[in-house]
Amino acid sequence: MTIAAPRSASDTREVRAAWRLSGALGILVIAAAGASLVIGRTSGGPTFGFGGPDLARIVLTEIRVPRTLLALLVGGTLGLCGAALQGLLRNPLAEPGLLGASSGAAFGAVLVFYFGLAGADSLMLPAGAVAGSLVALAALYGLAGRRGDFLTVVLAGIAINAFAAALTSLALNFAPSPYAALEILFWMLGSLADRSLAHVALALPLMVPGWLLVVAAARGLDALTLGEETAASLGLDPRRTQWLVIGGTALAVGGAVAVTGVVGFVGLVVPHLLRGRVGQHPSRLLLPSFLGGAVLTSVADVAIRLMPPGPELKLGVVTALLGAPFFLHLIVRARPAGGA
Amino acid sequence: MTLVARDVGVVYGTRVALQPVNVALERGELVALVGPNGAGKTSLLKALAGLLPHAGTVTWSGAALDSLASRARARLIAYLPQAASLHWPMTTRDLVALGRLPHRAFGAAPSEDDRAATEWALEQTETTAFAERTVDRLSSGERARVLLARALAVRAPVLLVDEPIAALDPYHQLQVMATLRTYASDGALVVAVLHDLPLVARFCARVLLLDAGAVVDDGNPERVLNARALERHYRVEPLVTTHEGEPLILPWRRLTPR
Numbered sequence: 001m002t003i004a005a006p007r008s009a010s011d012t013r014e015v016r017a018a019w020r021l022s023g024a025l026g027i028l029v030i031a032a033a034g035a036s037l038v039i040g041r042t043s044g045g046p047t048f049g050f051g052g053p054d055l056a057r058i059v060l061t062e063i064r065v066p067r068t069l070l071a072l073l074v075g076g077t078l079g080l081c082g083a084a085l086q087g088l089l090r091n092p093l094a095e096p097g098l099l100g101a102s103s104g105a106a107f108g109a110v111l112v113f114y115f116g117l118a119g120a121d122s123l124m125l126p127a128g129a130v131a132g133s134l135v136a137l138a139a140l141y142g143l144a145g146r147r148g149d150f151l152t153v154v155l156a157g158i159a160i161n162a163f164a165a166a167l168t169s170l171a172l173n174f175a176p177s178p179y180a181a182l183e184i185l186f187w188m189l190g191s192l193a194d195r196s197l198a199h200v201a202l203a204l205p206l207m208v209p210g211w212l213l214v215v216a217a218a219r220g221l222d223a224l225t226l227g228e229e230t231a232a233s234l235g236l237d238p239r240r241t242q243w244l245v246i247g248g249t250a251l252a253v254g255g256a257v258a259v260t261g262v263v264g265f266v267g268l269v270v271p272h273l274l275r276g277r278v279g280q281h282p283s284r285l286l287l288p289s290f291l292g293g294a295v296l297t298s299v300a301d302v303a304i305r306l307m308p309p310g311p312e313l314k315l316g317v318v319t320a321l322l323g324a325p326f327f328l329h330l331i332v333r334a335r336p337a338g339g340a
Numbered sequence: 341m342t343l344v345a346r347d348v349g350v351v352y353g354t355r356v357a358l359q360p361v362n363v364a365l366e367r368g369e370l371v372a373l374v375g376p377n378g379a380g381k382t383s384l385l386k387a388l389a390g391l392l393p394h395a396g397t398v399t400w401s402g403a404a405l406d407s408l409a410s411r412a413r414a415r416l417i418a419y420l421p422q423a424a425s426l427h428w429p430m431t432t433r434d435l436v437a438l439g440r441l442p443h444r445a446f447g448a449a450p451s452e453d454d455r456a457a458t459e460w461a462l463e464q465t466e467t468t469a470f471a472e473r474t475v476d477r478l479s480s481g482e483r484a485r486v487l488l489a490r491a492l493a494v495r496a497p498v499l500l501v502d503e504p505i506a507a508l509d510p511y512h513q514l515q516v517m518a519t520l521r522t523y524a525s526d527g528a529l530v531v532a533v534l535h536d537l538p539l540v541a542r543f544c545a546r547v548l549l550l551d552a553g554a555v556v557d558d559g560n561p562e563r564v565l566n567a568r569a570l571e572r573h574y575r576v577e578p579l580v581t582t583h584e585g586e587p588l589i590l591p592w593r594r595l596t597p598r
Binding site for chain 1: 386389391409410411412413414415417418419420421424425426427428429430431434435438439441442444446447449474487490494
């Protein structure tokens with residue numbers, strides 16, 4: 001090639017913009033984590049500080065640090081997986097719950113509880129959730145097949161979602177006692193309250209490999225911008241991209257749901273808000289979405305603790321209350337860019 | 341170096357889209373695939389690109405394409421599908437730069453070669469003027485040129501393009517045909533599915549005529565696009581003449597349907 005290399009201003013500028021965005025979000029992550037460490041809640045409403053120097057250590061290690069870590073990890077997972085799924089399905093309305101991994105995990109946990117295998121704070125419950133998300137993934141794989149196209153995968157995910165929700169309702173319906181029903185329900189609503197470092201230790205080994213699988217699909221997601229055929233011609237097999245994202249999402253979201261219950265819409269809202277700032281590049285959206293999800297979830301969880309005295313709001317209820325209207329707004333207003 | 345198809349055939353379910361084809365295509369050639377709708381042109385192109393399960397083998401200077409790693413194949417063969425899709429409204433330049441994916445390692449920043457190839461592809465398609473515009477704000481003709489630029493940016497020795505000029509105005513049809521011919525004469529093999537017979541006759545030295553899933557003729561335009569062949573395979577009566585010493589072939593009158 002004889003052409004002198006001219007400056008490609010756009011590429012550099014947008015890559016830099018993506019890194020700046022990640023840097024800004026990183027600072028917000030630290031700020032949100034700091035707030036989450038110093039703000040607590042009792043039945044009397046929000047509390048600030050640690051309730052005395054002798055209590056500080058226990059309050060931090062037993063309550064605040066696990067809760068803060070889980071908010072960051074779960075939020076990051078939901079943001080990252082939402083961005084990856086939207087890239088995979090080339091649809092800004094995609095969400096981790098779409099795959100059935102979340103509802104499968106919820107059902108797994110409910111089953112464990114239903115058969116009285118565990119109290120609400122036991123690690124048996126998360127173990128059941130992980131099994132549920134893996135079963136949902138296996139069902140998805142079986143229904144969609146190795147060579148299943150994207151539409152088949154989405155429809156299979158919706159079917160699995162509906163089926164898992166129906167089974168969960170069935171379990172609730174036949175709950176052995178009103179107390180058990182209430183426990184199941186509260187756990188399904190999604191919450192970061194009363195979690196320990198053991199929960200972090202259970203979720204993290206599932207989340208980290210999940211993240212890595214999703215990130216390995218980054219180039220494939222960029223290529224899919226041009227459609228499946230062109231992606232394949234660029235040497236980035238769409239089937240490989242598909243299973244990296246689906247497998248990674250099932251692992252990471254399964255781990256997240258396992259310890260916090262179902263927290264919806266974070267994976268929908270965060271990538272959508274950030275996409276325009278990274279020039280619509282699916283791969284450049286991944287890191288900012290991870291950080292943005294961590295920020296949003298932490299802030300929502302801190303906001304819950306700042307509510308006036310009364311029963312603590314569940315995180316999943318708050319994200320759903322805010323996320324569902326946002327979802328409707330997107331459906332009504334934003335048409336998918338696929339019309340281009 | 342030669343792209344050789346041996347007994348390459350395509351079957352969809354029970355329908356034979358392409359009967360076994362044997363053809364050798366050389367570097368430096370701009371080859372037109374012509375024929376009526378449903379003749380098997382796109383099937384042949386996709387089979388050559390390795391994007392469609394097919395019978396037979398395709399080799400490049402002796403090596404079977406199936407044996408290549410997907411990345412090596414992607415660097416060797418660039419492919420532009422008919423009516424390609426654009427799912428996210430990136431800028432034109434970002435989109436064209438996606439053609440460099442086979443050349444970039446995971447997580448690596450674009451190299452000087454990548455940048456130069458992207459700018460070159462923008463210039464070749466006269467799309468530099470809207471390099472900063474997002475692709476959802478382009479006309480369909482402008483989008484078609486951007487997508488061609490994306491395929492050119494691969495700088496592959498083999499370029500397979502499916503109806504690259506269907507959406508273009510006459511100026512850009514001529515401009516794209518000239519670009520493809522120059523790219524071929526610079527040492528690449530370019531195979532294009534085309535319907536515009538006057539442009540085929542002017543720009544392509546070699547024409548493969550397909551009908552009903554078979555290659556029925558292969559040669560220079562004067563030979564392949566003769567009046568009898570067009571009447572038989574296209575069901576049109578052509579006007580065949582020369583202008584400025586070059587063949588001028590115009591479909592003129594429709595014959596009674598088969």
